[in-house]
Amino acid sequence: MNFQLFKMGARNLSRNVRRNIATGSALGLGFAGLLAILGFQNQVEHSLRAYTVYGNRTGHLVVYKHDGLDMFETRPFEFGLDTHDLSALRRITATMNSVEFEGEQLIGPGLVSNGCQSLPFYAMGIDPQLDWKVQQHPYNLKWNAGLTSLDKGRELWEYPSDSPAISLSSGLAGFLKKENPRDLGEDTGSSDPIDCQAPDASMKLAADPVVQLASYSWNGLMTGGDAQVTGIFHTANAYYDSSAVRMPISQLRKLYGTDGAAYYSVWLNDPSKVDSALAEMKSRVKANGLNVDVYAWNDAALSPQYTGMSGFLMTLVTFIASIIAVVVVLSVSNSASMTIIERSKEIGMMRSLGFTRRWIRILFLIEVACVAAVSLVSGGVFGSGLIWLLNRAGFPLDLPMVLSGLTVKMSVSPAIVMNCAGSIFVLAIGSALFSVWRVAKTNVATLLTGSNH
Amino acid sequence: MALPVTRINENNEKDALLVTATADSIVVLSSLVKSYRLGQTIVPALRGVSLELNRGEFTAVIGASGSGKSTLLNMIGCIDEPESGSIVIDGVDVLSLDDNARSRLRNQKIGFIFQSFNLVPVLTVAENVELPLLINTTVSPSERKDRVAQALEDVGCSKFMRNLPDQLSGGQRQRVAIARALAGNPDLVLADEPTANLDSENSHRIIDLMLDLNARRKVTFLFSTHDEKLMGRVSRMVHIQDGVIKS
Numbered sequence: 001m002n003f004q005l006f007k008m009g010a011r012n013l014s015r016n017v018r019r020n021i022a023t024g025s026a027l028g029l030g031f032a033g034l035l036a037i038l039g040f041q042n043q044v045e046h047s048l049r050a051y052t053v054y055g056n057r058t059g060h061l062v063v064y065k066h067d068g069l070d071m072f073e074t075r076p077f078e079f080g081l082d083t084h085d086l087s088a089l090r091r092i093t094a095t096m097n098s099v100e101f102e103g104e105q106l107i108g109p110g111l112v113s114n115g116c117q118s119l120p121f122y123a124m125g126i127d128p129q130l131d132w133k134v135q136q137h138p139y140n141l142k143w144n145a146g147l148t149s150l151d152k153g154r155e156l157w158e159y160p161s162d163s164p165a166i167s168l169s170s171g172l173a174g175f176l177k178k179e180n181p182r183d184l185g186e187d188t189g190s191s192d193p194i195d196c197q198a199p200d201a202s203m204k205l206a207a208d209p210v211v212q213l214a215s216y217s218w219n220g221l222m223t224g225g226d227a228q229v230t231g232i233f234h235t236a237n238a239y240y241d242s243s244a245v246r247m248p249i250s251q252l253r254k255l256y257g258t259d260g261a262a263y264y265s266v267w268l269n270d271p272s273k274v275d276s277a278l279a280e281m282k283s284r285v286k287a288n289g290l291n292v293d294v295y296a297w298n299d300a301a302l303s304p305q306y307t308g309m310s311g312f313l314m315t316l317v318t319f320i321a322s323i324i325a326v327v328v329v330l331s332v333s334n335s336a337s338m339t340i341i342e343r344s345k346e347i348g349m350m351r352s353l354g355f356t357r358r359w360i361r362i363l364f365l366i367e368v369a370c371v372a373a374v375s376l377v378s379g380g381v382f383g384s385g386l387i388w389l390l391n392r393a394g395f396p397l398d399l400p401m402v403l404s405g406l407t408v409k410m411s412v413s414p415a416i417v418m419n420c421a422g423s424i425f426v427l428a429i430g431s432a433l434f435s436v437w438r439v440a441k442t443n444v445a446t447l448l449t450g451s452n453h
Numbered sequence: 454m455a456l457p458v459t460r461i462n463e464n465n466e467k468d469a470l471l472v473t474a475t476a477d478s479i480v481v482l483s484s485l486v487k488s489y490r491l492g493q494t495i496v497p498a499l500r501g502v503s504l505e506l507n508r509g510e511f512t513a514v515i516g517a518s519g520s521g522k523s524t525l526l527n528m529i530g531c532i533d534e535p536e537s538g539s540i541v542i543d544g545v546d547v548l549s550l551d552d553n554a555r556s557r558l559r560n561q562k563i564g565f566i567f568q569s570f571n572l573v574p575v576l577t578v579a580e581n582v583e584l585p586l587l588i589n590t591t592v593s594p595s596e597r598k599d600r601v602a603q604a605l606e607d608v609g610c611s612k613f614m615r616n617l618p619d620q621l622s623g624g625q626r627q628r629v630a631i632a633r634a635l636a637g638n639p640d641l642v643l644a645d646e647p648t649a650n651l652d653s654e655n656s657h658r659i660i661d662l663m664l665d666l667n668a669r670r671k672v673t674f675l676f677s678t679h680d681e682k683l684m685g686r687v688s689r690m691v692h693i694q695d696g697v698i699k700s
């Protein structure tokens with residue numbers, strides 16, 4: 001490549017500064033816009049992942065009894081995992097290198113009462129030590145900040161795994177007037193029955209952290225027990241926020257009179273290897289003769305909220321990116337063809353001097369490449385500034401079914417920058433190539449008359 | 454040495470007006486036919502032109518506007534193709550060459566001078582002259598500088614070397630264009646109405662310069678003009694009328 005010719009291409013940019021600035025602005029702004037929208041998608045995507053896999057304690061892989069995903073809630077006895085299944089699963093995951101940690105979880109309904117009022121709850125029982133690993137996972141801490149977290153009191157993992165501790169979702173705690181969680185072992189005051197009609201009933205209810213739980217065991221018998229509210233949390237899901245409770249799995253097992261579990265979750269070391277781990281898990285459970293289903297965390301059946309949001313975002317991003325692509329193509333091809341028409345005589349002269357078609361194409365593409373490079377750099381700087389400002393401004397973000405409190409955030413990774421810049425660059429060169437190709441093939445004598453338009 | 458060339462035209466008949474080249478011919482044209490399509494009508498531009506140019510000749514093509522001068526020069530310059538006939542430049546049948554080979558031939562054997570100078574405005578005078586050498590792989594970078602300097606000296610423009618073209622007068626620009634045409638050490642220089650954009654004093658100077666270079670460098674010159682006053686200065690005149698050579 002001859003440096004002198006490169007220099008000529010660069011100097012040619014000064015011949016139509018205004019047009020090049022217009023084209024460059026379209027490229028630069030398109031790049032900045034693409035960075036912002038993809039940065040937003042990246043942030044939301046990671047937040048949803050962190051919320052689904054860690055915050056919601058789903059895991060990367062989930063094992064249900066066969067058909068248990070649909071049937072467990074109505075017929076837990078038949079469609080829950082039994083001790084045989086669980087010990088087999090523990091043996092399998094213990095030998096899988098891809099597994100970071102794993103454990104069984106129990107979910108189910110019941111009634112929670114403060115002595116005056118009973119409300120339905122939906123419980124999640126998890127081993128507190130496992131819950132610590134899940135919630136404190138670096139990925140969760142990085143991306144899930146705020147989507148689900150403890151508002152008051154202490155985390156379950158601060159107590160032994162068989163403690164009668166319970167965490168209430170903030171909505172449910174409000175209804176039950178149990179908004180003052182108390183540490184286990186602290187004096188909980190009088191345990192006398194409360195006169196619910198008395199004027200000081202609310203105060204007394206609020207002072208007492210103990211709640212009564214009632215449900216049916218897996219065998220269909222009525223069961224009940226006491227638990228102490230040690231924490232109040234909020235979830236990202238508006239529906240769950242007025243019914244969710246969390247407690248150690250051992251306590252929930254007592255309530256349901258079972259040693260079984262609803263499902264078995266597996267968290268992987270490398271989330272990008274979900275597919276291979278899923279395949280391995282499927283073949284291992286089959287080899288062990290287990291009658292179970294294995295799901296990946298992003299299976300639509302398992303995480304409809306994630307797949308719905310993610311799909312919606314993808315559509316939005318594709319739509320905006322297409323508009324940006326069209327703008328880039330139109331502005332580059334428009335300005336390239338105008339420049340070429342203006343310079344057809346000069347192109348004819350260069351062809352006369354012996355420049356081949358290929359040389360003419362190269363010289364023009366150098367010009368387009370220069371415009372693209374300069375505008376991508378300035379667009380990148382502008383875009384970064386814009387994203388920084390928007391992140392700082394903290395505009396509220398309202399997503400369907402997700403509790404508010406989120407703000408619009410964009411997180412741009414080096415891969416996103418490289419991909420966007422690369423795409424716009426290729427698109428710009430490609431759009432110019434069309435006009436350049438045609439002019440390079442035009443008859444030289446025709447070009448020299450300057451009348452090829 | 455240029456060999457006699459026989460070219461079979463598209464109808465596979467031997468050309469009636471086959472010109473047998475001598476070793477001295479740099480250009481041999483036989484029965485060139487060319488017409489342009491203007492909408493529905495076909496405009497004949499060359500109607501069977503045969504012509505031979507000897508090495509070192511200084512020839513003027515003279516004819517009225519629309520007589521076919523530019524078309525003829527374009528054929529010789531390998532930047533347009535006839536419908537039939539043959540073109541041999543320095544012993545090479547150019548119509549059998551592909552576009553790249555023709556480009557190379559133009560680059561290494563032919564110099565072009567245009568009516569409107571056609572200098573690149575963002576390049577300095579020296580860079581403009583250097584332009585055709587940049588893609589000539591047979592010329593080394595150091596030789597390039599020497600050739601540019603020599604060509605600019607030959608046309609008397611060394612002192613403008615670092616100027617941009619739009620800082621020069623029309624006559625000076627055409628001199629630079631002549632230097633550009635000469636820098637590649639061509640065998641043949643084609644100039645289509647090189648003086649049409651110049652006043653008569655400058656026109657005469659340009660012709661003087663071309664004559665001088667023709668004598669000193671032994672380069673074959675072919676230029677077209679319809680300026681009667683310039684005609685007396687050349688050794689050979691080719692009259693063209695309605696696409697046919699009259700004398």
Ligand SMILES: Nc1ncnc2c1ncn2[C@@H]1O[C@H](COP(=O)(O)OP(=O)(O)OP(=O)(O)O)[C@@H](O)[C@H]1O
Nearest residue numbers: 489490491496497498517518519520521522523524
């Ligand atoms: N690109 C073209 N399309 C259509 N007709 C053309 C084209 N170029 C030339 N012609 C026609 O061909 C004929 C010869 O044209 P040419 O340009 O060779 O003449 P010329 O002698 O150079 O004229 P001038 O002195 O005006 O430059 C003319 O009738 C002209 O109108």
Ligand SMILES: [Mg+2]
Nearest residue numbers: 522523524645
């Ligand atoms: Mg003409």
